[in-house]
Amino acid sequence: MGLHHYAGRLFAAGIFAVISAGYAEEDHRELGSHVHGRATLAIAVEANSVQIEFAAPGMDIVGFEHEAETARQKRAVETALADLREPLKLFVFPETAGCTVTSAEVNVIAEDDEHHDAEAETDDTAETEELDDRHAEFRATYALACADAAQLTSIYFPFFDRFAEAHALAVTIIDADGQSSSDVTSDYRHLER
Numbered sequence: 001m002g003l004h005h006y007a008g009r010l011f012a013a014g015i016f017a018v019i020s021a022g023y024a025e026e027d028h029r030e031l032g033s034h035v036h037g038r039a040t041l042a043i044a045v046e047a048n049s050v051q052i053e054f055a056a057p058g059m060d061i062v063g064f065e066h067e068a069e070t071a072r073q074k075r076a077v078e079t080a081l082a083d084l085r086e087p088l089k090l091f092v093f094p095e096t097a098g099c100t101v102t103s104a105e106v107n108v109i110a111e112d113d114e115h116h117d118a119e120a121e122t123d124d125t126a127e128t129e130e131l132d133d134r135h136a137e138f139r140a141t142y143a144l145a146c147a148d149a150a151q152l153t154s155i156y157f158p159f160f161d162r163f164a165e166a167h168a169l170a171v172t173i174i175d176a177d178g179q180s181s182s183d184v185t186s187d188y189r190h191l192e193r
C-alpha cells in the first residue's frame, strides 16, 4: 500500500483526464489537417469502465464534407449518425467482456460551423461555392460498462463494412499497463492486444 497504492489511484484517475485533454487540443486544430481515409479511435480502460473517443473525416463516413444539401445527402448523414450511436456493432469486443453502452454522443464538427448550422434551412444557393473546401468530421464519445474488462483482448472492426470509404483507423488503447497504438485497415480489420 502506501505510496504504491497512491500512485495506482493517481494513474487510474489520470487516464480519462489524459484522453480528454488530447481531444480538447484537437478541437483547436484545423480540421483541414485531418487525413481523408484515416479515422482515429482512442480507448481508455479503467477497471470495468471504458471510454472511447472516435473521430473520422466526413469523407470516410458519408463521402463529402460540405453541408448536406440534397435529400440523399441529408439521409446519409442521419443514417451515419444513427449507426455511430451503436458503437458495439462497429467495434466488436469479445462477448466474454460483457460490455454494454451506457452513453453515446455523436456529432458532426464542421469548419465555419456558425455559418452552416445543421438545423438551418439552406434554400439560398449563394453560399454553396464556399462549402466545397470546407472540412468536417464525425466525432463520437462513448462510455461502456463491462462485466470483465480484462477480457478485452481483441477488437474486430465491422466499421469498415459499414463505412466503405474508411480505409484506416488509428487505434490507441490506454489502460493500467500504459498506452499502445496501432493501425487497423480495411484489409486487416482485427486487433489483438
Ligand SMILES: [Zn+2]
Binding pocket: 031, 032, 034, 036, 057, 058, 059, 065, 134, 135, 136
Ligand atoms: Zn476533410
